[in-house]
Amino acid sequence: MDPLVSSLKVAASGLSAQSERLRVVSENMANAQSTGDFPGADPYQRKTITFNAELDRLTGARTVEVSSISNDPSAYRIEYMLGHEAADEFGYVKMPNVNILIEMADMREANRSYEANLQSIKQARELISMTIDLMRNQ
Known part of the structure; x- marks a missing residue:
């Protein structure tokens, strides 16, 4: 198959994967303060995304696909918030295990990867x- 078509296929799969990664990061950031009821x-x-390399049999190109979106098993943060609806009898509330700095770094990396794939296309x-x-000119 034509190398240009293969490069388009690889870059398009990268665009799709990074787009999905940005969606997951955005969801994490949007819910960084979402407590229980x-x-x-x-x-x-927090959600995490995992990618997998796949072989496109038609073009012979190695593409990337989302293999799974799963929950991060790390511990929740505990904060003292007396009077909060989700506070226990001692005033402590379980907070999401989302670190905004990590999400921002992931977002920046995904954005740069997206731009690189777009430039390839x-x-x-x-x-x-x-x-x-x-x-035409011949």
């Missing part, structure tokens, strides 16, 4: 266009 209830649990498209122009 009653005392002792578990709050929002633009370059491949430009090469295809140049090839068509060369074929």
Whole structure:
């Protein structure tokens, strides 16, 4: 199969994977303060995303796909918030295991990877266009 088509396939799979990663990070950030509804209830649990390399049999290209989205098993933060609806009898509330700094770093990395894949698609498209122009001029 044509190397340009293969490069488009690889970059498109990267765009899709990073888009899904950005969605997961955004969900984590949006729920960073989401507690349970009653005392002792578990709050929002951070989600993680895992990727897998796949072989596209048609093009022979190695693509990336989301293999799973799962919950982070790390411990919840505990904060003292007397009077909160989810506070226990001592005033402590379980908070989500989301660290905004980690989410921001993940978001930045996913954004840069997305941009790199987008640039690859633009370059491949430009090469295809140049090839068509060369074929017309002959």
